Structures are given as C-alpha cells and as structure tokens.
Amino acid sequence: MAATAPRDQPRDGRSDSRRCSQLLESLEDCNQNRPFRRRCQLSATWGHGRHDAHGRRCAARRNTRGVACNPGRRHQSRGSAMTRPVIPVILAGGSGTRLWPLSRQASPKQFTALTSPRTMLQETVERAKTIEAAGAPIIVTSAALAATVREQSPGATLIIEPVGRNTAPAAALAALYSTAEGADPILLVMPADHVIKDLNAYLNAMARAIPHADAGRLVTFGIVPTAPETGYGYIEQGSPIADAYRVARFVEKPNAAIAANYIASGRYLWNSGMFVFRASRFLDELGKHRPEMLAAVRSASLRGARSNGTIRIDLESFAAIEGDSIDYAVMEQTADAVVVPLDAGWSDIGSWAALWVIGDRDENDNILAGDVLALDTSGSYIRAESRLVAIAGLDGVVVVETPDAILVCSREKAQDVRRLVERLESAQRPEVE
Structure with missing residues (x-):
C-alpha cells in the first residue's frame, strides 16, 4: 500500500498532483481492500475543484469541474469511481392522485409531510446529500410547482418543463445541463416521492451501483419484493456482475398468479424507477435508440432561458416531443443495463394502504x-x-x-x-x- 507523504514535504502543485496520481494507481492494486479504498478515495464536490486524500486541493486543477486530479489522465478503475461527482436528479412534477384528498394538483404528495416532519421532497434531498461525492441536486418540475420546489429546496438547480413528457426527456434535460461545460458527472435519477426507511442499506446499494455507472453501465435499482404485488413492474435478474446483475428483461405489471410465480422463482425484483448512470452514457444510449427525442430535447434546452439557478425550457419545441419513460426509451434497449438489488424499506407511497x-x-x-x-x-x-x-x-x-x-x-x-x-x-x- 502507498504510504502517506511526510508532513514536511513541500506542498507545491506538482507534488500534490503526484500524490493524487500515486493514490489512484495504488487503488488499482487494492480493489479488494475496501477500508483502504474508502480512506484513499479522492473527494469530489460539484463545482468546488478536487482535493487529495488529505483534504488539500490539487493546485494543478484549482479551476476545473469534473476533471480528475492527475493532469491528462482519466481514471476508470473501480477505485476512482468516487472522483466523479454524483448529481442527484429529482423528478418532482407528478400529481399523486392516489393520495387525494391530501394530494392535489397544486400541492401533490411530494410537497406533503407524510412520514416525518419534512416533506417527501425534502426527505429525498436530504437522503441524497448523504451519498459520498454528492453535489447540489437538479430538480425537474413543472411551472405550476416551481415556486414550491424553490421554497423547499433553495440550493437546487431547477429545470422547469412547460409540459410533462415522462421521465426520459426529463433525464435528458438534466444530462444536457450537467455536461454543458465539459463535465461528465454520474446522475442519480429518482422520483421525489419515494420512502426509504433503511438509510444504510440505501447507501450500500449506491456504493455498489456507482462503480458500474462510472464504468459506463446504466444501473437501475430493483426492490427486493415482499409480496406478489400486481401494481409494480418487475425486473428479471440475469448473470451476476460485480455486486449486481445484468438485466435479463423488464416485465410489465403482472396478474396475481404470474406475480406469485415471480416471487417464488427468486429471480425477480420490483422496478423502482431509480437509476444511476454517467450523463454522457445516458445521452449516448438515448441518441442511439431514440435519436429524434434527443434532438428535440436538445433543441428545447438550447432555446430555453436561464437565470438565478432556474432553467425554463422552451414550450413549442418541448411540447412537440413524444414522451416516454427511461425504461422504455433506454433501459429496455441498451445492452449495458445492470440491476442492483435494494432492500431498504422502500415504498413509492402509491396509495393510502x-x-x-x-x-x-x-x-x-x-x-x-x-x-x-x-x-x-x-x-x-x-x-x-x-x-x-x-x-x-x-x-x-x-x-x-x-x-x-x-x-x-x-x-x-x-x-x-x-x-x-x-x-x-x-x-x-x-x-x-
């Protein structure tokens, strides 16, 4: 293992950068030593440059965003996954009609306090903050709900859709925004209205998913089922791959008998609607499988207006988009889909029951x-x-x-x-x- 540098070593830009390089190279030899990897991972804070393992900023990269400490080299080893910032992308535009009369068009369930003193949106933002290397969130919402989102999440970047077009265009807007200045962060895409009761299990699942995303795979989370639910889609697990599974297939909401067979087989997970991938990889796959959607989203984004942390998407070009979900547009098409099982007391709060x-x-x-x-x-x-x-x-x-x-x-x-x-x-x- 690499030893730490002597305390009296000069702290110039070259030595700091050299230490960053040495640490990253050491990680490639220490993949099996998880405690060592955690100590040696370089911290990454969105928009605030890089630091070496001892908290010192790498002088050679003081003004960069999303660039590795070692100049001229991009590391793709598992140990370097956390050097890439993780940007939570929170989808907060739904109406939540199944929780009427508390949830309304003007105040849907993500803005209500159902399981704690905080609203579901606030809980989602706070939970995302606990992920290592997490940056400020991007929240995609509607014009009618934007003021409430801003009030409840003052530090977030808001992307305001003029009309709803499902989750794939929403994720594409966030990916285009996050890569606009040359960065390629990992995006954690999730709804604003899910409950996660076991934070440690959630963080462990994220730690398993992020290296896959860093390596270019597109990750979804499959909920370990507790009953043969007919209200959820299912994911069949394929062959194992490094703490996860390749996706064999996505299946629609089954009837009760089929759901019972899924549970008995032990191969199926509930489809959570949460995803982790590099922004560039999502755009690549969307462009490959739905090029017309990506082109339309790009046009709507470029024609939008930006001010004070808010991006307002152009109505005419965005309204022309044929909406679709991330599952249908990308995850069911790509050869690089991976599922990470999640057993963390999850619920989408789809009903009062x-x-x-x-x-x-x-x-x-x-x-x-x-x-x-x-x-x-x-x-x-x-x-x-x-x-x-x-x-x-x-x-x-x-x-x-x-x-x-x-x-x-x-x-x-x-x-x-x-x-x-x-x-x-x-x-x-x-x-x-």
Whole structure:
C-alpha cells in the first residue's frame, strides 16, 4: 500500500498532483481492500475543484469541474469511481392522485409531510446529500410547482418543463445541463416521492451501483419484493456482475398468479424507477435508440432561458416531443443495463394502504394522525387535518379529512381513489385542484 507523504514535504502543485496520481494507481492494486479504498478515495464536490486524500486541493486543477486530479489522465478503475461527482436528479412534477384528498394538483404528495416532519421532497434531498461525492441536486418540475420546489429546496438547480413528457426527456434535460461545460458527472435519477426507511442499506446499494455507472453501465435499482404485488413492474435478474446483475428483461405489471410465480422463482425484483448512470452514457444510449427525442430535447434546452439557478425550457419545441419513460426509451434497449438489488424499506407511497403498510402502527394496528378518536377500530389509517375525526367499530378502513373534502374507503380498495379523482375531474370539482 502507498504510504502517506511526510508532513514536511513541500506542498507545491506538482507534488500534490503526484500524490493524487500515486493514490489512484495504488487503488488499482487494492480493489479488494475496501477500508483502504474508502480512506484513499479522492473527494469530489460539484463545482468546488478536487482535493487529495488529505483534504488539500490539487493546485494543478484549482479551476476545473469534473476533471480528475492527475493532469491528462482519466481514471476508470473501480477505485476512482468516487472522483466523479454524483448529481442527484429529482423528478418532482407528478400529481399523486392516489393520495387525494391530501394530494392535489397544486400541492401533490411530494410537497406533503407524510412520514416525518419534512416533506417527501425534502426527505429525498436530504437522503441524497448523504451519498459520498454528492453535489447540489437538479430538480425537474413543472411551472405550476416551481415556486414550491424553490421554497423547499433553495440550493437546487431547477429545470422547469412547460409540459410533462415522462421521465426520459426529463433525464435528458438534466444530462444536457450537467455536461454543458465539459463535465461528465454520474446522475442519480429518482422520483421525489419515494420512502426509504433503511438509510444504510440505501447507501450500500449506491456504493455498489456507482462503480458500474462510472464504468459506463446504466444501473437501475430493483426492490427486493415482499409480496406478489400486481401494481409494480418487475425486473428479471440475469448473470451476476460485480455486486449486481445484468438485466435479463423488464416485465410489465403482472396478474396475481404470474406475480406469485415471480416471487417464488427468486429471480425477480420490483422496478423502482431509480437509476444511476454517467450523463454522457445516458445521452449516448438515448441518441442511439431514440435519436429524434434527443434532438428535440436538445433543441428545447438550447432555446430555453436561464437565470438565478432556474432553467425554463422552451414550450413549442418541448411540447412537440413524444414522451416516454427511461425504461422504455433506454433501459429496455441498451445492452449495458445492470440491476442492483435494494432492500431498504422502500415504498413509492402509491396509495393510502401503502402508507399504512410502512407506517408505525399502534397496538390496534392503526395509524392515527391528527385529532382522531378511535374506538373498537383496527387495521385502519385515520388522518385528520383540520377537525376532530371520531370513528367506532370499523376495521381495515381509510379515513382522510381535509378542510374541503373527506375520503372514506376500504383499505383494500385504496387504489380506487384514482377512479374517484377521475370522476371529480370530469365534473370539474374544485376539490381536486
């Protein structure tokens, strides 16, 4: 192993750069010694240059962004993965209709505090900050929600879509922005409204995924399933590859019998909708498989306006894009898709029943939030926002009270809330706005 330099060694630019090079070369011989690798990895902070393993800035690269410490050499070893900045890209433009009446068009679930005093967006941002080498996030959202995003995430860069076009164009906008000055960061693309209960497991999965992304692979996270869910897509694991698996295939939401077979096989994971890849690799693959989409996104980005950390995308060119998801546009097409299993208490909070499943229930298996009085009631989720809610003699129900609407449904039928919202929207009821 490489020894640390003597304390009295001159700290000029050449010696600092030489130490950076020596450390990186040592890592190539020490891939199996994880504690050593962690001590020797060079820190990377987006937009703030590089430092050697002892915290000193490399003089030869004081003014660079996304460039390795050793001049003229780009390192691609596993040990160098953390020298590349990791930029969280948070998708925060959804409406979350399945959590009505708390989630509305003007204030969807990512801006509500459901599992902690912080909103789901704030939880997502804070969780991303814990990743080694993480930089300031990029948040992709809509014009209607931009003010709320800015209020809840003041340090983020905002990309404002004039219309929603699904996740592939949103990720492409972030990738184009992050590579505009010649950098090639690793992007961690994730929705703003997911819950992760086990932070250590989350960070361990990220540590396994990032070296794959640094090597040019496109990584998705597959949730270790706990039940034969029919509301999620699935990922079949292929051959193992360095703490992960090649993706054998993506499959659509199955029926109950097929989902049960998937679980029994042990080869399938839930599709989380979270991804890690180098910005340039995502753009390469999008250009290869959906060139018209990439060209249109590039045009919309170039014609947009930028000011004070906010990028407003051009309406006319962006509206002409045929939207698609990252899964369909890229991940199902590429030969370099890798899946990392994630077992971290994940939930996409797709319904009130899902919130009951992950929540802290009392001795009667209830979750009671707000001014609630429950008598002879069990297995229920009861939430009061503005007044007393009293309930007696019911089991397995969801009751959510807001100032202008009250939802009452069976917990087993919580997915049908979306159908209720569709009816209300067709009737142009203000309670959904």
